[in-house]
Amino acid sequence: ILLFTVMATAFMGYVLPWGQMSFWGATVITNLLSAILYIGTTLVEWIWGGFSVDKATLTRFFAFHFILPFIITALVLVHLLFLHETGSNNPTGLNSDA
DSSP, X not given: OHXXXXXXXHHXXXXXXXXXXXXXXXXXXXXXXXXXXXXXXXXXXXXXXXXSSSHHHHHHHHHHHHXXXXXXXXXXXXXXXHHHHHOOOOTTOOXXXX
């Protein structure tokens, strides 16, 4: 989950300059989501804020780019809390106290 939210934040930051590269990058990458069965097209239209990449998309991506780092911080804190509670995994199964 952390990896995907960091990737989403980076992608939305890439789109913010709103040049030709970022416009077509937003178009191509968001269109990849249309391959999801049943909800893909609806999901893409929701992300775009309409039927194509335009000013509504840029505003939406700016809002996501601003909000996602706070969500990432919360997820990291929850991850560290769980790591502190349970400890690290020992894949070898050997006692590390020796």
